[in-house]
Amino acid sequence: MAKAGTEVELDLEQPSGSKAGRILLFAVPILFTVVLVGALLALSNPTTRNTVLETANKVPVVGSMFPKPTYTPEQQAQKKEEKQVESAEATINELKTQLTKKNTELKTVQQAQVDTQKKVDDLTKKLETAQAKPKDAAAEKEPEKPSDQVKQLAQTYGSMSASKAAPILETLTDAEIAMILNAMNTEQRSSIMQKMAADKAAKVSIMLKNASSPSKLEAAANTARAAADKAAQPAQAASPSGASLNQDQLAQTFSSMEASSASTLLAQMAKTNQTKVLTILKSVDDTTRSNILSQMAGTDSETAASLANKLIGG
Structure with a gap:
């Protein structure tokens, strides 16, 4: 019974030892590699060593096992300068990107303004045309007087x-x-x-x-x-006899008219043919002539005076 218990205990301890052995199986090559690299770095060129260490430090998990690179003051100054140059280039690139974006936005706004102005001009022309049409139509429809x-x-x-x-x-x-x-x-x-x-x-x-x-x-x-x-x-x-007959007819006609109507009519005729008006005035009697000239003097004194002067002079 004691032997059986001992075998059980050994079997319970075996998984624990097997796990540790597996860990050692992976850790030994890694440690060996670290030691080997460290030895090589110690014997190699400092610049090369720093480069290798920088690369190794970037490797997950394993990178923490390597020492940090050491730089001389000149190398530190050079690194700082390189970082500044990289930062400046990054800033310049970012500014270029922003400038390109702003230029694109500006062109879009300018094009929108051009399109808007074109629409305004088109609407203005349409409005002017619409306003001019009623005037033209009215002018066309309105008969000459x-x-x-x-x-x-x-x-x-x-x-x-x-x-x-x-x-x-x-x-x-x-x-x-x-x-x-x-x-x-x-x-x-x-x-x-x-x-x-x-x-x-x-x-x-x-x-x-x-x-x-x-x-x-x-x-x-x-x-x-x-x-x-x-x-x-x-x-x-x-043919004076024919003219005399015509004068008689005119005299009779104007004698039968109202003085106001006759004066207006003769005033208008005088503007185109004063000779005929003078003939008519000479053909009517004195009373009719006086009434006609009196009415004409009230409406067109200039014409009445001109006819009276010619009657006196004639």
């Missing part, structure tokens, strides 16, 4: 009865009649044309239909008046 002189003539004839206005208008050229009737409203124009001769009314109607603008009608009227005056001068000299 007759001149103030033609409007006044139209108002004067429009205030007269159609039976009185039609004979006076028939003494004018077709272009002048169309010019005046174009400035009237439809009702006034229709009433007067009903009292005109059929052929005259037909010609004027065609001119009104083909008229593109009041200004062109006025230009045509001025041209027609100049041609009519030029043609009337030799005709009047060769």
